[in-house]
Amino acid sequence: MNWKLLAIIVLALALRAMFWLEVAGPSAPLRGDEIDYDAIARSVASGNGFSLSAGEPTASRPPLYPILLAGVYRIAGARTEAGKILQILLGGAIVLLTYLLARRLFGEIAALVTAVLVACNPSLIFISSYLLAENLYIVLLLSFLVLFAAVSVLFFGAGARGSRFARSIVVLAGVFCALAPWAARNEARFGKPILFTTHGGITFYQGNNRVAYDVPTYRGTVAPLDALPGLDDIKGKGEVAGDAEAWRLGMAFVRENPGLVARMAAWRFMRFWRLAGDAPFSGVKSGWWWDKGTRFGSLASSIDVVFLFSVVVIPLFVIGLAMTVRRARALVYLYGVILVHTASAVVFFGSLRARMGVEPIIAIFAGYCAARLLTRREWDGHFED
Secondary structure: OOHHHHHHHHHHHHHHHHHHHHHHOOOOOOOOHHHHHHHHHHHHHOOOOOEEEOOEEOOOOOOHHHHHHHHHHHHHOOOHHHHHHHHHHHHHHHHHHHHHHHHHHHOHHHHHHHHHHHHOOHHHHHHOOOOOOHHHHHHHHHHHHHHHHHHHHHHHOOOOHHHHHHHHHHHHHHHHHHHHHHHHHHHHHHOOOOOOOOOHHHHHHHHOOHHHHHOHHHOOOOOOHHHOOOHHHHHHOOHHHHHHHHHHHHHHHHHHOHHHHHHHHHHHHHHHOOOOOOOOOOOHHHOOOOOOOOHHHHHHHHOOHHHHHHHHHHHHHHHHHHHOHHHHHHHHHHHHHHHHHHHHHHHOOOOOOOOHHHHHHHHHHHHHHHHHHHHOOOOOOOOOO
């Protein structure tokens, strides 16, 4: 590892540790989804299985992050501080993996610029202070992109139709291998091979209901749970049946209101790709994520660092996309990440948290653009289609 990259990773770790200690707070109470991840991890670590309470099995959250967190709890004790340190280390791994991918695509200079952008990305710094699955997801996503690029070139050549078909088969096989154990476990526990979670229905319904359309502050995001029509009926059906009922209610709204849904999709798209960092009822200015009463908490709430960062990086990202259009086939996997995350936001809800998986890809294209502007060098990577 060269000293420049090492310095960037140290910077990334320092920024994430500083945010955790001085803004989020090392003893802050758990918030939102953190509560579920922590509860499941504690249950797994104590030998009570993948459950939220009293040994009752659950599929409300994806399995890998709670299992990893449970391993940390077994080693360091069931302390949330240990989980936060894990988050910071995963944040450093994101910088390294993005650098490796950018170097393979665009060369050393662009990779170093990209690493700096990821290290200083306010959204990625923020997410590293909470017990949430995004950091692990991004690490796995980038690992796939780095390793799959190398393996596909090594085994399947560089561009024939057959090789592209073979790569698609490899991807599908990998997805199957990842989902099969979880689906089998859920079949055994619930009598249904749940591929993802039992939380998708309520998330879909939160974003697709009349309240989410009528209340201006909820537009493009979700309605709070306690504002949802029929919530008591959903809860009364239990986890699996309640998930199905939430999907039914959300789909009924979509079918009955095609015009409203199209408008809501546009709102979600705009929220997903917005530059500002605040959100209607749980953003940085609300005090929901940290204590605004502290000196650094007040400072973090009064300055929209996400906006300051985005007004520089997003234009570079767009220009970088235009600069690399001739290499579109070689970059199809990066485009796929952007398109899949955007499509998911349009269906469910738009938020900067939902965009976390795209942030390293944004940095790669922005880093390439910045490197080109600084050095006037052409593409010098060797990623092949």
